[in-house]
Amino acid sequence: MGIIALLTDFGIDDPYVGVMKGVILSINPNAVIVDITHSVDKYQVLQGALILRSCYKYFPRETIFTVVIDPGVGSMRRAIAIRTSNYVFIGPDNGVLTPAAFDDGIIDVYEIRKYTLPAVSKTFHGRDVFAPVAAYISKGGLIEDIGGRVSVDSITTIEVSGAEVHNGEVIGKVIYIDSFGNAVTNIHPNNLKSLGIDEGGLVNVEVNRVQYRIPWVKAYSDVKQGELLIITNSFNYIELSVNQGNASKTLKLEIGSEIVVKPCRQQSL
Amino acid sequence: MGIIALLTDFGIDDPYVGVMKGVILSINPNAVIVDITHSVDKYQVLQGALILRSCYKYFPRETIFTVVIDPGVGSMRRAIAIRTSNYVFIGPDNGVLTPAAFDDGIIDVYEIRKYTLPAVSKTFHGRDVFAPVAAYISKGGLIEDIGGRVSVDSITTIEVSGAEVHNGEVIGKVIYIDSFGNAVTNIHPNNLKSLGIDEGGLVNVEVNRVQYRIPWVKAYSDVKQGELLIITNSFNYIELSVNQGNASKTLKLEIGSEIVVKPCRQQSL
Amino acid sequence: MGIIALLTDFGIDDPYVGVMKGVILSINPNAVIVDITHSVDKYQVLQGALILRSCYKYFPRETIFTVVIDPGVGSMRRAIAIRTSNYVFIGPDNGVLTPAAFDDGIIDVYEIRKYTLPAVSKTFHGRDVFAPVAAYISKGGLIEDIGGRVSVDSITTIEVSGAEVHNGEVIGKVIYIDSFGNAVTNIHPNNLKSLGIDEGGLVNVEVNRVQYRIPWVKAYSDVKQGELLIITNSFNYIELSVNQGNASKTLKLEIGSEIVVKPCRQQSL
Numbered sequence: 100m101g102i103i104a105l106l107t108d109f110g111i112d113d114p115y116v117g118v119m120k121g122v123i124l125s126i127n128p129n130a131v132i133v134d135i136t137h138s139v140d141k142y143q144v145l146q147g148a149l150i151l152r153s154c155y156k157y158f159p160r161e162t163i164f165t166v167v168i169d170p171g172v173g174s175m176r177r178a179i180a181i182r183t184s185n186y187v188f189i190g191p192d193n194g195v196l197t198p199a200a201f202d203d204g205i206i207d208v209y210e211i212r213k214y215t216l217p218a219v220s221k222t223f224h225g226r227d228v229f230a231p232v233a234a235y236i237s238k239g240g241l242i243e244d245i246g247g248r249v250s251v252d253s254i255t256t257i258e259v260s261g262a263e264v265h266n267g268e269v270i271g272k273v274i275y276i277d278s279f280g281n282a283v284t285n286i287h288p289n290n291l292k293s294l295g296i297d298e299g300g301l302v303n304v305e306v307n308r309v310q311y312r313i314p315w316v317k318a319y320s321d322v323k324q325g326e327l328l329i330i331t332n333s334f335n336y337i338e339l340s341v342n343q344g345n346a347s348k349t350l351k352l353e354i355g356s357e358i359v360v361k362p363c364r365q366q367s368l
Numbered sequence: 369m370g371i372i373a374l375l376t377d378f379g380i381d382d383p384y385v386g387v388m389k390g391v392i393l394s395i396n397p398n399a400v401i402v403d404i405t406h407s408v409d410k411y412q413v414l415q416g417a418l419i420l421r422s423c424y425k426y427f428p429r430e431t432i433f434t435v436v437i438d439p440g441v442g443s444m445r446r447a448i449a450i451r452t453s454n455y456v457f458i459g460p461d462n463g464v465l466t467p468a469a470f471d472d473g474i475i476d477v478y479e480i481r482k483y484t485l486p487a488v489s490k491t492f493h494g495r496d497v498f499a500p501v502a503a504y505i506s507k508g509g510l511i512e513d514i515g516g517r518v519s520v521d522s523i524t525t526i527e528v529s530g531a532e533v534h535n536g537e538v539i540g541k542v543i544y545i546d547s548f549g550n551a552v553t554n555i556h557p558n559n560l561k562s563l564g565i566d567e568g569g570l571v572n573v574e575v576n577r578v579q580y581r582i583p584w585v586k587a588y589s590d591v592k593q594g595e596l597l598i599i600t601n602s603f604n605y606i607e608l609s610v611n612q613g614n615a616s617k618t619l620k621l622e623i624g625s626e627i628v629v630k631p632c633r634q635q636s637l
Numbered sequence: 638m639g640i641i642a643l644l645t646d647f648g649i650d651d652p653y654v655g656v657m658k659g660v661i662l663s664i665n666p667n668a669v670i671v672d673i674t675h676s677v678d679k680y681q682v683l684q685g686a687l688i689l690r691s692c693y694k695y696f697p698r699e700t701i702f703t704v705v706i707d708p709g710v711g712s713m714r715r716a717i718a719i720r721t722s723n724y725v726f727i728g729p730d731n732g733v734l735t736p737a738a739f740d741d742g743i744i745d746v747y748e749i750r751k752y753t754l755p756a757v758s759k760t761f762h763g764r765d766v767f768a769p770v771a772a773y774i775s776k777g778g779l780i781e782d783i784g785g786r787v788s789v790d791s792i793t794t795i796e797v798s799g800a801e802v803h804n805g806e807v808i809g810k811v812i813y814i815d816s817f818g819n820a821v822t823n824i825h826p827n828n829l830k831s832l833g834i835d836e837g838g839l840v841n842v843e844v845n846r847v848q849y850r851i852p853w854v855k856a857y858s859d860v861k862q863g864e865l866l867i868i869t870n871s872f873n874y875i876e877l878s879v880n881q882g883n884a885s886k887t888l889k890l891e892i893g894s895e896i897v898v899k900p901c902r903q904q905s906l
Contacts, residue, residue: 102393104386110816111380111649114692117642117673121696124640124669128697131393132671133401135386141817142881154383157495158390159397170881173856221856223871226695278379279410318442318490333492343411343439371662373655380649400662402670404655423652426764427659428666547648548679587711587759602761612680612708 102131103233104158106151107167107225108139115223119165119230122216126234133158142170144195146354148257149274152198153334155186164199165225165233166190173221178211178228179254182242189233191224194257205251212246262286264293271337273347273356280345282352286337286360291315296362302329304339305359306350312363319343329360371400372502373427375420376436376494377408384492388434388499391485395503402427411439413464415623417526418543421467422603424455433468434494434502435459442490447480447497448523451511458502460493463526474520481515531555533562540606542616542625549614551621555606555629560584565631571598573608574628575619581632588612598629640669641771642696644689645705645763646677653761657703657768660754664772671696680708682733684892686795687812690736691872693724702737703763703771704728711759716749716766717792720780727771729762732795743789750784800824802831809875811885811894818883820890824875824898829853834900840867842877843897844888850901857881867898 103123109115116137123130135154139147147168155164169176169191177192183203188196189211211228214235219227232245262271262285271286288298296302296315304311313327322328324343327350332338339346339358346352372392378384385406392399404423408416416437424433438445438460446461452472457465458480480497483504488496501514531540531554540555557567565571565584573580583591584598591597593612596619601607608615608627615621641661647653654675661668673692677685685706693702707714707729715730721741726734727749749766752773757765770783800809800823809824826836834840834853842849851865860866862881865888870876877884877896884890 102397104390106383106386111672111674112676113815114644114673114688115815117644117671118692118695120671121642121692121700124671125695125697128640128669131397133386133389133393134380135383136380138381150383154387154390157387157394159394162390171858174858220871222868226871277382277384320440320443330491333489333495371666373659375652375655400666402655402658402662403649404652405649407650419652423656423659426656426663428663431659546651546653589709589712599760602758602764 101127101129101237102133102159102162103237104133104135104162104164105137106135106139106147106164107137108141108143108147109137109167109225111137115225119225122226122230123234123237126231127238130234130237139168142168144168144170144193145257145259146275147195148198149259151195152202152259155199155203158186160185161187163187163189163233163236164196165229166195167225167229168195169193169224172224177249178224179249180209180211180232180236180242180245181254182206182208187236187242189229192255194255197254197256198259201256208249208251208254209242210246210249214240214245260285262290264290267294267361269294269360271358271360273352273354273358276347276352276354280341280347281332282339282347282350282356283332283334284337284339284358286358287335288331288337291337291360294362296360298331301363303361303363304329306339306352306356313339370396370398370506371402371428371431372506373402373404373431373433374406375404375408375416375433376406377410377412377416378406378436378494380406384494388494391495391499392503392506395500396507399503399506408437411437413437413439413462414526414528415544416464417467418528420464421471421528424468424472427455429454430456432456432458432502432505433465434498435464436494436498437464438462438493441493446518447493448518449478449480449501449505449511449514450523451475451477456505456511458498461524463524466523466525467528470525477518477520477523478511479515479518483509483514529554531559533559536563536630538563538629540627540629542621542623542627545616545621545623549610549616549618550601551608551616551619551625552601552603553606553608553627555627556604557600557606560606560629563631565629567600570632572630572632573598575608575621575625582608639665639667639775640671640697640700641775642671642673642700642702643675644673644677644685644702645675646679646681646685647675647705647763649675653763657763660764660768661772661775664769665776668772668775677706680706682706682708682731683795683797684813685733686736687797689733690740690797693737693741696724698723699725701725701727701771701774702734703767704733705763705767706733707731707762710762715787716762717787718747718749718770718774718780718783719792720744720746725774725780727767730793732793735792735794736797739794746787746789746792747780748784748787752778752783798823800828802828805832805899807832807898809896809898811890811892811896814885814890814892818879818885818887819870820877820885820888820894821870821872822875822877822896824896825873826869826875829875829898832900834898836869839901841899841901842867844877844890844894851877
C-alpha cells in the first residue's frame with residue numbers, strides 16, 4: 100500500500116500541497132504520491148465528492164485517497180479513514196468521501212486520533228492530520244491503529260441526486276463543467292433509453308428555456324467543428340459538448356443549470 | 369524504460385491527468401511519471417508539437433513521451449507509437465509527435481491495437497489507449513506487440529515553417545509566448561548571421577508596423593529592467609523579451625504575429 | 638539524499654519545469670522530485686524566500702531545495718549551494734535561500750562551478766545549472782566538489798522585516814495572500830501578547846483607514862460563514878481571514894498593505 104492520491108481545493112499556487120508531500124515523504128520516503136487535482140472550487144464538498152467518485156476506480160487497488168476539501172477544519176467535525184473493498188479513503192467527515200466509498204463497498208470506518216503530527220493546528224489538517232495518517236497507512240500501518248472504530252451509520256453522507264424521469268421527459272442538471280467547457284449532467288444514458296431515445300439519433304434538449312435538436316453521438320468528431328452534441332462521456336454520464344468548442348460558454352451553462360431532455364418526435368411548444 | 373513524460377491540453381483543473389496516472393500505476397506500479405505541461409492550448413496540435421520538439425532531448429534515453437492533444441479522439445485517426453533513436457513517442461496520428469520524432473530519427477512506427485484498457489471509450493483515449501500502452505512499454509513490453517507496423521510515409525506530419533530570408537530581411541513569426549511574456553519566434557540565430565547581424569549589436573525589428581532598434585544580447589540582464597531585447601533563447605530560437613517585464617504585452621504580440629528583422633545599418637522607411 | 642524539492646516562478650504552463658525534471662532524472666533516475674510551487678510571482682525574490690522559509694521544515698532531512706526565482710540569470714550573480722544543519726539549498730545568490738538557510742543554521746556555502754550541463758545558457762540556469770547540480774548531490778555527490786567554498790558573509794541576504802510594536806500598537810503588513818484570500822501578515826502572536834491581547838478575545842484591527850473589531854479565534858469555523866477573523870495560521874503568523882470567504886477581496890488587501898492591531902479596550906479616534 101504505497102500509493103497516495105491527493106484531492107484538495109488548495110490550488111497549486113500556494114505551498115500547501117507541497118508541504119503535505121513533504122510530510123508524507125518524511126514518514127514514508129517510498130510513498131508514491133499522485134495528484135488527482137487541487138482545483139476543486141474552494142469549500143465545494145459536493146464537487147469534490149463527484150470528482151472522487153468518477154475517478155477512484157482507475158487507481159491501483161490499495162491506493163490511499165487523501166481528500167482535503169474541508170471548510171470545517173478545526174471545528175468538531177471528525178477526521179476519518181474508510182476502508183472499502185479495494186481502497187482506503189481519508190478525509191474530513193463531511194461527506195466528501197462517501198459517494199466513492201459506498202460505491203466501492205465500505206468495510207469499516209475509523210476516527211483518526213493517532214499518527215498525526217505531534218502538534219495539530221486548527222487550520223491545516225491536510226498537513227497535520229491527513230497527510231501523516233495516509234503516510235502511516237502507506238507504509239503498512241494498520242488502519243485499526245489510527246483511532247476508534249465508528250459506525251458506518253454515523254458518518255456524514257452526501258446526496259448525489261440523479262435525474263428525474265416523468266411525463267416523457269428527463270429533468271437533470273449540470274453537475275460539473277470541465278476545462279474544455281463540456282457540461283456534465285446527472286443524466287445517465289439509461290434515463291434516455293427509458294424514453295426510447297437511442298444513441299445515434301437526434302434528441303430534444305431544453306436549456307435556459309431554449310429548445311435545441313442535438314445529435315446523441317459516440318465521438319465528439321461525429322459532428323462538424325463548432326456544432327453541439329450530447330455524448331455518453333468517459334465517466335458514463337450524458338454530457339453537452341461542442342466539437343472543438345466550449346459548450347458551457349455557447350449555452351451559458353453553470354453548475355446547477357437545468358437540462359430537460361425528451362425524444363425529438365415530441366413537438367416543442 | 370520506466371519514465372513516462374506526459375504532455376496534454378487537459379489542464380490540471382479536471383481529474384483527467386490524475387486518472388491517466390492512476391491507469392499507468394495500475395499497470396506498472398514502478399513507472400516514474402513526469403509532467404511536461406498540460407497547458408497546451410486546447411486542440412492546438414502545432415503548439416504541442418513545438419513544445420515537444422523543444423524539450424524532448426532533455427529527458428533520459430528511453431523516456432516514453434505520451435502526448436494527448438487529440439481533437440480527433442474517437443474518429444478514424446490512428447493511435448500510434450513511434451520508436452526513434454533514443455525514445456518512444458505515443459499519441460494520436462495527427463502530427464503532434466512528428467517534429468520531435470523526425471528530429472531524433474524514426475526507427476519504426478506501430479498502430480496501437482492492443483494493451484489498451486478492456487473497454488475503450490470514444491472520448492478519452494488518454495485514459496483508455498495512450499496511458500495503458502505507455503505503461504505496458506514502460507515495464508518492458510515490446511513495441512512490436514502493440515499492433516501492426518505501419519509505414520513512416522503513412523503518418524501525418526506537421527509543417528513547422530522556418531523564417532524566410534530575402535531582400536536583406538528575415539521574415540519570421542511568433543510561434544510561442546511563455547508565461548513571462550517572452551515571444552519565441554521561428555527565427556534561428558543563423559538566419560540573422562546570414563545577413564551579417566551579430567550577437568552583441570543592435571538590430572532593426574519591425575513588429576505591428578513599428579520599427580524598433582533592439583540590442584541582441586546574451587543575457588536578459590544585459591539591458592536595464594523594462595527594456596526590450598532580443599536573445600537566442602534556451603531552445604536556440606530568437607526571442608523578443610523585456611528584462612523583468614512582459615514583451616508580448618508591451619508589443620501586443622500574439623501567436624502568428626509577423627516579425628521582420630534586418631541589420632540596423634539599413635534605414636527604416 | 639534523494640529528494641529534490643522545486644520552488645520557482647516558472648509557472649506550469651510552459652515546459653520549463655518539466656525540462657528541469659528531465660535533466661534531473663537523466664542524471665539520477667532514482668531522484669524523488671517534489672513541487673513546492675511554481676507560482677511565485679515572476680521575479681519576486683522576497684515572496685519566494687518567505688514561502689521557502691515557511692515550509693522547508695516539513696520536508697525530510699537531506700532534502701535538496703532547488704529554488705529558481707532568478708531575475709539576474711546570466712548576469713554576474715553567483716549560483717550557490719548552502720549546506721545547513723539538515724538540508725541543502727541550491728539557487729541564485731540573490732537572497733531567496735537565506736531566510737530558510739539561516740533559520741536552519743548554515744554550515745557552509747559553495748559557489749557552483751561544476752556538474753552543470755556541458756553547455757550553460759545565459760537564460761535558463763534552472764535547466765543548465767541548478768537541476769544538474771541538485772541531481773548530482775541527490776545521488777550522493779559531495780557538495781564540496783561542486784565549486785569553491787565561499788564565506789557566509791559574502792552571500793546576499795534578504796531582510797524579512799517583522800512587525801513593529803510601539804505606543805500600544807502593533808504595526809505590521811501583509812506579506813502573503815493565499816489562494817483562499819487569507820492575508821498573512823508579518824505579525825507574530827507574541828507581538829499581540831506583548832500588548833496583553835490574548836487569543837479568544839476581540840482585537841482592534843485597522844486596515845485601509847477603517848477600524849474593525851475582529852475576534853482572534855483558533856479555528857476558521859469559530860465564527861459564522863462570511864465573518865472576519867484573525868488567527869494564528871499554520872506557519873505561526875497572524876492572518877486575516879473570512880470563514881469560507883475571501884478576506885483580501887473583502888478588505889481590499891494587497892501585499893504590503895499596512896495592518897495596525899491594538900487591544901479592543903482602546904477607543905478608536
